[in-house]
Every structure is written in C-alpha cells, then in structure tokens.
Amino acid sequence: MPLCADLTYGRENGGAMAEAAEQGVRRGRKFDQVLEGARTIFLRDGFDGASVDDIAREAGVSKATLYAYFPDKQVLFREICAQECLLQVDDVEAKIDPSMTVEAMLTLAGERIAGFMMSDFGQNAFRLISGEGARFPELARDFYRNGPGLIHDRLVxxxxxxxxxxxxxxxxxxxxxxxxxxxxxxxxxxKLLFRMDHQVTEDRVRRSVRGAVEMFMARYAVPPKA
Amino acid sequence: MPLCADLTYGRENGGAMAEAAEQGVRRGRKFDQVLEGARTIFLRDGFDGASVDDIAREAGVSKATLYAYFPDKQVLFREICAQECLLQVDDVEAKIDPSMTVEAMLTLAGERIAGFMMSDFGQNAFRLISGEGARFPELARDFYRNGPGLIHDRLVxxxxxxxxxxxxxxxxxxxxxxxxxxxxxxxxxxKLLFRMDHQVTEDRVRRSVRGAVEMFMARYAVPPKA
DNA sequence: TATAAAGTGAACCAAACAGTTCACTTTCAG
DNA sequence: CTGAAAGTGAACTGTTTGGTTCACTTTATA
Structure with missing residues (x-):
C-alpha cells in the first residue's frame, strides 16, 4: 500500500539545486550552462555516446571548468537525471479540482500522463534510463520512484x-x-519508442485517452441504481 | 569447453539462417558459437558496453575467427537482433484454438504476451533496442514490426x-x-524495466492478465440480449 | 584599480577498444 | 595420409576518450 500522504509541500525552487551539493559537486558562474549542455548531449547520445568534450563544447565551457564542478562523468550524469526527475514531479504536481466529474478528472490526468510520456524528453529519458539501468541500478530506481511511481501513487x-x-x-x-x-x-x-512514428498529434493522444476513460468507466463505474 | 567438436553437422536452424547470408557474413564451423556468445554479451552489456574481445571469449572463439565471419561489430549486432526477432515470432505464432470462449482466448493470448515481455530476454531486448534505436533506427523498426507489431496484427x-x-x-x-x-x-x-522488481511470479502475471480480460470484457462484450 | 577567484585552451597521459596480420595448429574430406 | 580450409593467439595499429595539468586571461568585487 502506497502511503501517499498529500504531497503538496511547497517544493519551491532551489529546485535543480536540491540534489546538487551532495558529492564533490562545486558550483560557479557557468554551472547552469554545464547542466544544460550535459542534458542536451546525454539525452541525445546516451551515457556512452556522449563524450565529455562534446558536452563541454555544447555547454560553451572548457573541459577544465566542467571537471572543476564535477569529479567525473558519472556524477554529472546522475545530477542531470535527478534534475530531470524534479521537473517531472513539478509537472505531475498540478492540482486536480476535486469538484470535477470522474470522467473529467480521468481525462485530465490521462492527458497529462500521456502528454509527458510522448514528449521528446519523456521518450528520451525513458530510453536512456531504462537502457542505462544495468550500469546505474539505483538511478533507475530513483527515476521510477520520482517519476512513474509518483504518478501512480497520486492516481491511487x-x-x-x-x-x-x-x-x-x-x-x-x-x-x-x-x-x-x-x-x-x-x-x-x-510505436514512438521504436521510431515507427516521429511525432504524436494532439488528436491521437486524445483518442487514446478517451478510449482509456471509456474502458475504465465500463469496468469501474458504479452501476445505475436499480 | 572445446568438446563441441562433433555437433557441427546438425545444421538444424534453417530459420535463423535466413537473415544471415546477406552482407559479407560468412559461415564456418563455429558460427553458432559466435552467435550465441554475442547474444549473451550484447544482451547483458548493450552495444557499446560489449567489447568484441568479451564476445570472442564468451563464444570460446578467437577474435580472428569472429572477424572472419562478420565484417564488423554492427553487422554482428544486427544479425543477433534479427535472429531474436525470429524467435519471438515463433513464440507468438502458436495457434489459438478458435473454439475457445472469448475469455479463454484472451487469457491465453494475454499470458503469452505478458510472459514474453516479462522474461529476462524480453526485458533486455526491449531495453537494448529501444536504447540503441538512435544509432540503428531501421533496426528498431524491424524489431517493432517483427515483434510487438506482429503480435498486434495477430491480435487484431x-x-x-x-x-x-x-x-x-x-x-x-x-x-x-x-x-x-x-x-x-x-x-x-x-517496475521491472526500472529494476524495482527482479522477478515476476506466475501469480502476478495471472493477476494482471485476469484484470485485463475483465476490463476488456466489461468494455467490449456484447450486452446480454433483452 | 588591485586582487583573488573563476574560467580557458591546448597539450598530454593512459586505458580501452575496433579491427588487422601472421606464423602456427587443428580439422576433415577425398 | 595428405593438403587445403578453418581456427588460433598474440602482437600491433590507430583512434577515441576520460581525466589532468598549467600558464594564461577574464570577471567580479571591495
């Protein structure tokens, strides 16, 4: 049983900062540039595919600077993932009006969920983290807990x-x-994950979510009173 | 380990052979060993993570032999994936008795589908190919078509x-x-993909499939005649 | 403006790795 | 039994890459 005490703490920014200060991670003027560059390259090329030189170039920063912030590539990678999880949390955290009808609530929730997963970032993060999970098992677990797992808990x-x-x-x-x-x-x-489609229209998302709501209601709606 | 001297005649696998002869792939006595070794290592370590030396060692074959068969690492990788797709197809191809009830048929199909996806190989292939899809887009598409896509078509x-x-x-x-x-x-x-669980019991698969069938029937069953 | 902190860039190192070569051995069909 | 084909293993090449170093320049701030 997920305990799921109401998660409306005011996780105001500091946001990206929260996880950072932990291991030998020092900050400086160009810290955000490095993070942004690393995000781009890691997401595009995966952990092995991304070279530190590429990241530094993309970030517009010298490799020495990068290594002044992060002790090694792995720590940088973890940092990016942690940051992205927080973003995801923020996206999920949007309040749902309790006065809505069941269908409306489910539709809204469904569109949020689907929207996130189908986004470019959603796909890449999923591919990347599930693929790299053998090398970083705790990272995969953290991602699950702060991502899909959290969505699940809120829905429950x-x-x-x-x-x-x-x-x-x-x-x-x-x-x-x-x-x-x-x-x-x-x-x-x-289809998206295996690159059969490149983009998903709003329409297709809606069709999917509508189908989901219909099916869900068919199964779990309270039957009309006799 | 080199007691495999005599098994070379069998040449059983007419099936896996199909895709092989294509591009510069030559065969020889130890062909199957190479394939088997590559399968193990690629599945465990991914494309980048697997070194050709590791593969050769695992296969019990010299690197020179490996390169006598396959012109390079990529071709070997593709070959493995193609072969695994064929296996998957075989698994799906099992006939379904048309005289079964709807529930029974769906349950059977569901258990096949879930069983495959939850298997160690299913997980790894999924992770691997979705992750490596940026580098090998046509490969990902082939996998989808011969795997999930084919299952989909048969179900339709x-x-x-x-x-x-x-x-x-x-x-x-x-x-x-x-x-x-x-x-x-x-x-x-x-949960499996992100390594929150390590194994899935038969029970849990059944619970999932039963839930799926119930929900599906609630939505799509023909209502009782009035 | 003086000064320390932050950042630069290019050179450099060591390890890993894909792929090649070659002299040598094993296998097996005729 | 023999000779050609298949396989070996170890050394070697060239490249990429993670990570380091250092003399030098830029930036901020008191």
Whole structure:
C-alpha cells in the first residue's frame, strides 16, 4: 500500500539545486550552462555516446571548468537525471479540482500522463534510463520512484477518494491505477519508442485517452441504481 | 569447453539462417558459437558496453575467427537482433484454438504476451533496442514490426473474427488490440524495466492478465440480449 | 584599480577498444 | 595420409576518450 500522504509541500525552487551539493559537486558562474549542455548531449547520445568534450563544447565551457564542478562523468550524469526527475514531479504536481466529474478528472490526468510520456524528453529519458539501468541500478530506481511511481501513487490517492465518494467501485486500487496509466499509452507508446512514428498529434493522444476513460468507466463505474 | 567438436553437422536452424547470408557474413564451423556468445554479451552489456574481445571469449572463439565471419561489430549486432526477432515470432505464432470462449482466448493470448515481455530476454531486448534505436533506427523498426507489431496484427485478426462471430462489439479494432496488450503489462512492466522488481511470479502475471480480460470484457462484450 | 577567484585552451597521459596480420595448429574430406 | 580450409593467439595499429595539468586571461568585487 502506497502511503501517499498529500504531497503538496511547497517544493519551491532551489529546485535543480536540491540534489546538487551532495558529492564533490562545486558550483560557479557557468554551472547552469554545464547542466544544460550535459542534458542536451546525454539525452541525445546516451551515457556512452556522449563524450565529455562534446558536452563541454555544447555547454560553451572548457573541459577544465566542467571537471572543476564535477569529479567525473558519472556524477554529472546522475545530477542531470535527478534534475530531470524534479521537473517531472513539478509537472505531475498540478492540482486536480476535486469538484470535477470522474470522467473529467480521468481525462485530465490521462492527458497529462500521456502528454509527458510522448514528449521528446519523456521518450528520451525513458530510453536512456531504462537502457542505462544495468550500469546505474539505483538511478533507475530513483527515476521510477520520482517519476512513474509518483504518478501512480497520486492516481491511487485520487481513485481512493472517488471510491469513497461512491463515484467508482474498485477493489484493487493499485491494479486499477496501473491499468489506467497503461491504457493512456495505448496505440502510441511502443510505436514512438521504436521510431515507427516521429511525432504524436494532439488528436491521437486524445483518442487514446478517451478510449482509456471509456474502458475504465465500463469496468469501474458504479452501476445505475436499480 | 572445446568438446563441441562433433555437433557441427546438425545444421538444424534453417530459420535463423535466413537473415544471415546477406552482407559479407560468412559461415564456418563455429558460427553458432559466435552467435550465441554475442547474444549473451550484447544482451547483458548493450552495444557499446560489449567489447568484441568479451564476445570472442564468451563464444570460446578467437577474435580472428569472429572477424572472419562478420565484417564488423554492427553487422554482428544486427544479425543477433534479427535472429531474436525470429524467435519471438515463433513464440507468438502458436495457434489459438478458435473454439475457445472469448475469455479463454484472451487469457491465453494475454499470458503469452505478458510472459514474453516479462522474461529476462524480453526485458533486455526491449531495453537494448529501444536504447540503441538512435544509432540503428531501421533496426528498431524491424524489431517493432517483427515483434510487438506482429503480435498486434495477430491480435487484431483474432478480434476481427470474434466480432464477426458476434462475441464482441468493437468499433476500433486497432485501439482495442493495443489496449489489451497494454493492460496485460499493467502493474508489472515499468517496475521491472526500472529494476524495482527482479522477478515476476506466475501469480502476478495471472493477476494482471485476469484484470485485463475483465476490463476488456466489461468494455467490449456484447450486452446480454433483452 | 588591485586582487583573488573563476574560467580557458591546448597539450598530454593512459586505458580501452575496433579491427588487422601472421606464423602456427587443428580439422576433415577425398 | 595428405593438403587445403578453418581456427588460433598474440602482437600491433590507430583512434577515441576520460581525466589532468598549467600558464594564461577574464570577471567580479571591495
């Protein structure tokens, strides 16, 4: 059971900073440039594919400067991933109005979820982190917890409310949340991941989400009173 | 290890052979060893992570021999992927008895699909090929077509029959098939991919598939005649 | 403006790695 | 039994890359 106490702490910025100061990471004038450059190159080329020289060039910074900030490539990589997770959290954190109908709430949530996953960054992060997970297992786990896992928990939380309100009938909240999330990706995700499609139109996302909501309601809606 | 002296006649695998003869790929006594070694190492370490020396060692073959077969590392990699796709196809190709009930058929199909994806190989191939897709886009597409795409097509085909038999009511077959496949992975896939879980019990697969079938039927079953 | 901190760039090192070569041995079909 | 084909292993080449160093320039600030 995910405990999921309401996660509305005011995680105001410091944002990117939060995870940084940990291991031998020093800061300086061009810190953000380095981060930005590394983000670009890592996301484009993966961990092995990205050379430190490329990153430094992209960042508009000398390699010496880069190594003045980060003790090595791995730490830099972790830092980027941690930062990106925080961004993702922010995106998920958007409040959902509890006065909406079930369908409206699910639709909104679904579009957020699908929108994130289908975004260029979503795809790349997914590919990158799942692929590099053998080398950085704790990193993959962190990503899951702060990304997909968090979305899952929030959804369970909302579904729980809806059940208590009598709007839904769900015995296995965990499964139901997961089902909904998977449904939102239907007909889009794998094709994108394997580069059968290059972009996804708003329309296709909506079709997918509408399908997900319909299916979810067909299964979990409270039957009309006899 | 070199007791394999005598097994060279069998030449069983008419199938995997198909893709091989294409580009500068020559064969010889130890061809299968090389393939097997490469499969192991690539799957474990990815494309960059695998060194040709490692592969040769794992295969119990000298590097010179390896390069006598394959002109370079990329061709070897492609060859492995093509071969694995064929295996996957075989697995999917298992006939489904048309006299089964809808639920039974979906359950069987679901368990096949989920079983494959959750297998060690399924995970690794997915991670590897989606991750390496930037470098080998056509490879990723081939994998999709011969793997997930093929499963999808077969499912659409079966669903079509079920609709014609009046067992189901589906307007968007494509979407429905995709939904079902996604549902089968619910609560298992992402956790596995990001290494939150190491193994998946038969039970958990069944729970997932049962959930998928229930949901699918709730949405697409033909309502009882009034 | 003086001065220390931050940043530069180019050279450099060592390790890893793809791919080649070659003299030598093993295998096996005729 | 023999000779050609297949395989060996170890050394070697050339390149890439992570990481270091250092003399020098830029920037900020008190």
């Amino acid at each position: 939380h909302h579904l729980h409310h809806l059940v208590q309100n009598g709007a839904l009938q769900v015995d296995d909240l965990d499964l139901a949340a997961e089902q909904f999330i998977q449904l939102c990706k239907a007909s889009l995700w794998e | 085909h079966h669903l079509h029959h079920l609709v014609q038999n009046g067992a189901l009511q589906v307007d968007d077959l494509d979407l429905a098939a995709e939904q079902f496949i996604q549902l089968c992975k619910a609560s298992l896939w992402e």
